[in-house]
Amino acid sequence: MAFLSSRRRRSRLALELDDQELGKLLKSLLATTRTGTIATTDLCVAQISRLLERDPGDWDRRAHRMGVLADFLAGSHLPRSWATREPRSADALMLHAWSEVARARAQGGLDDAAGVIDSCLRAAELAPQDPTPWVVVLGAARLERWEQPQVFGVWNEVLARDRWNREAYLNMLGYLTPQEAGSRIQVLEFVDALCARMPANMPCAATELTAQVFQYHSVLDRGGFEALVARNHWSQAMAAQALDRVAHTWVQPGFLRHARALADLNILAYALMAADRRHEARAAFEALGGIATPWPWQAGGDALTEFEQAQRRAAAGA
Structure with missing residues (x-):
């Protein structure tokens, strides 16, 4: 057959x-980190920065790339090094914060929740139109079991910038499950409200x-x-x-x-x-x-x- x-x-x-540019970057990062040269961090940062600077305003594509890189680099020192060296780079701050959230999902908790939130808020100030810092705050809020009024406040910040943000909706869905901070009824209400107004291919x-x-x-x-x-x-x-x-x-x-x-x-x-x-x-x-x-x-x-x-x-x- x-x-x-x-x-x-x-x-x-x-x-x-199917993001070929991202796939090439992941392969390049793997090869670059294996060299063990002094310039490894500089090379990796330059490669990451170039990719994240493409497609400005395409929040969906940026979130995909940032999320994949955060998972890929969750066990690496690179995101923290980049954020430390470039504290005025929104991308560096977001990648560092998201990689910490990714690491925490595997470990069961954030080592420095306040530091992660601070990085996100600084990134939000540097890139006020970008929903990604608020998406990362949502991820951290789930891990920290924030109360619902706080979480919905962050949720509204995302929606104000990107109405149909995939990562944000899935984070809220997870947060509202009985296993986290919600109930089966809240999940149903959340999904029903979305389906009533969302175009089918968002x-x-x-x-x-x-x-x-x-x-x-x-x-x-x-x-x-x-x-x-x-x-x-x-x-x-x-x-x-x-x-x-x-x-x-x-x-x-x-x-x-x-x-x-x-x-x-x-x-x-x-x-x-x-x-x-x-x-x-x-x-x-x-x-x-x-x-x-x-x-x-x-x-x-x-x-x-x-x-x-x-x-x-x-x-x-x-």
């Missing part, structure tokens, strides 16, 4: 998704489907009989309707144009396979072209293995 053989060869985890389009995957995972996490019948989640009206709304539009060429469109298509392929809608999932895998993301596949084990197994089942069951 041509689909099966070609996609299996090309399947890979790609932090950059960067935050995957918020509703992400909420359904969160709910599905919460059922799986209970174990026992509930986990065995967790697939029933996708036959319930709200979950089925969430899939119905996007299954045929997202896979159309050019429908999703935001920077993390392939991440959203991974969510769609995962949810369709969980719902045993294999024919529709096949179209999502074809649109992905073998590019996998760690989440949500890693919920079942090794992300790339889970992705490839689901891809094979979609091909065989179509």
Whole structure:
């Protein structure tokens, strides 16, 4: 089967998704840091700065690049070094703060929450139109379990600058879950309010489907009989309707144009396979072209293995 053989060869985890310039930078950073030269930091900073200076005003693309770099450099001294050496660089301050948030997600808490917030606020002063500093504050607020009035204040700062900011909506969704500071009712109200006014192809389009995957995972996490019948989640009206709304539009060429469109298509392929809608999932895998993301596949084990197994089942069951 041509689909099966070609996609299996090309399947890979790609932090950059289809952002070729970002992918080249990640490879270059890896090669540069291996040299061990005195000028390593200068070279890396110059490369990062050049990329982040491109596409000014494209907040969606900048957030994607900044977030990927923050995750990639979370264990590195480079973001802190850059921010220390260039305290008037908004990009340096944001990357440092976001890398600290990324490190804290793995460790379970921020080492210096006040310092991270201060870096974000200074970046916001230097780049008042950029929503990214406030997005990073949202990430820190989740880790620090801020009260809802404070978090919604930060949320409003993001929306004032970028109405459909993907990262901000997903942060708020996570914050409002019962596992953090909210409830199932608050999640439903948040998603309903978004769906009532959001154009169908905005960067935050995957918020509703992400909420359904969160709910599905919460059922799986209970174990026992509930986990065995967790697939029933996708036959319930709200979950089925969430899939119905996007299954045929997202896979159309050019429908999703935001920077993390392939991440959203991974969510769609995962949810369709969980719902045993294999024919529709096949179209999502074809649109992905073998590019996998760690989440949500890693919920079942090794992300790339889970992705490839689901891809094979979609091909065989179509």
